[in-house]
Amino acid sequence: MAGRAPSLPLHRRRVATGLASVLGAGVLMGCTVASGAAEDTGHEPGKRAADVLLPTAGTGFDYQIGGGYTPRDGVRAVSRDREDEPADGLYNVCYVNAFQTQPGALEWWQDTHPDLLLRDGEGELVIDEGWDEVLLDTSTAAKRTSLGKIVGEWIDGCEESGFQAVEPDNLDSFERSKGRLTADHNAAFATALAERAHSDGLAIGQKNTTDLLDRHGSIGFDFAVTEECAQFDECGAYAEAYEDRVLAVEYEGEGDVSFDEACSAWGDRISLVLRDLDVLPAGEKGYVYRSC
Numbered sequence: 001m002a003g004r005a006p007s008l009p010l011h012r013r014r015v016a017t018g019l020a021s022v023l024g025a026g027v028l029m030g031c032t033v034a035s036g037a038a039e040d041t042g043h044e045p046g047k048r049a050a051d052v053l054l055p056t057a058g059t060g061f062d063y064q065i066g067g068g069y070t071p072r073d074g075v076r077a078v079s080r081d082r083e084d085e086p087a088d089g090l091y092n093v094c095y096v097n098a099f100q101t102q103p104g105a106l107e108w109w110q111d112t113h114p115d116l117l118l119r120d121g122e123g124e125l126v127i128d129e130g131w132d133e134v135l136l137d138t139s140t141a142a143k144r145t146s147l148g149k150i151v152g153e154w155i156d157g158c159e160e161s162g163f164q165a166v167e168p169d170n171l172d173s174f175e176r177s178k179g180r181l182t183a184d185h186n187a188a189f190a191t192a193l194a195e196r197a198h199s200d201g202l203a204i205g206q207k208n209t210t211d212l213l214d215r216h217g218s219i220g221f222d223f224a225v226t227e228e229c230a231q232f233d234e235c236g237a238y239a240e241a242y243e244d245r246v247l248a249v250e251y252e253g254e255g256d257v258s259f260d261e262a263c264s265a266w267g268d269r270i271s272l273v274l275r276d277l278d279v280l281p282a283g284e285k286g287y288v289y290r291s292c
Helices: 106-112 141-161 181-198 210-219 233-239 259-266
Strands: 027-031 049-055 060-061 078-080 090-096 165-169 205-209 223-227 247-249 271-276 289-291
Touching: 049 078, 049 165, 060 247, 060 271, 060 289, 090 141, 106 259, 141 165, 141 181, 141 289, 165 181, 181 205, 181 210, 210 233, 210 271, 233 247, 233 259, 247 259, 259 271
Parallel strands: 060 078, 078 090, 090 165, 165 205, 205 223, 223 247, 247 271
Antiparallel strands: 027 049, 271 289
16 A cells, blocks of 8 residues: 555544453463454465454453553453554454544545545545544445555554553444445455454454444454443443453543443443443543553
8 A cells, every 4th residue: 555544543433323471470362263254455365374363351451542652451442553562461342433534634545546436426525524524435435445454463463562452443443434335345345354353363343333243253253342332231242242352442521321230230241341432542631540
């Protein structure tokens, strides 16, 4: 690919959906994943072993995509931006904005891959107004292949940096596409990304989107990373699908369900934390972190 798209640590993006030896004992569980056929991503299938490490159900978790910092005692898994460094000795999930452009990256996409940006019937860019991000065009097999080569290189970088898993964000972009994308388009692209992650020896997490939860097995997702599953009464669906391997984030001041209520309902099963809406690093004004 021509150049490298910038990646900026960013706050969370809420979806509107329907309904190891080196890491220490007890932190991880090993699992063999049989990856199915996927669209071409420019990467040799089976190049590396498909054995991946999964997060332990209920493990201590911190969501650090706004910038890495020293995890608190008891934290055994973290999620960080793909350009951040993984935390030593922990289970590290690599955040990748796979279905939309990162803030600050639009010019790079326009200069290098303008055909991969989604446009409406009048040729205007389709934008996620909530985050000022342009949607990527997953509508054809050819475009998914081209996108897969770009995002696939980012996934390779996650593995090279020392992450154990990847979370491709904005799986639900079809809901903001003005009818230009479908769930099938994004499911097909996610399947290709799962194949790439598994070929790199990485687990892959489903990021939100209960509308595609019934396809998690065929896509190849291994666990879930959720935002506000308690607020939207979705924790149970994810917990059942992934045998409680759910890394769940609630946000301070959002919704009607208190964090104490969420902990009472789900804290003994899934990994549940409370963060500030901007997911700030520790020490910055406004930083919030609580766990069950």
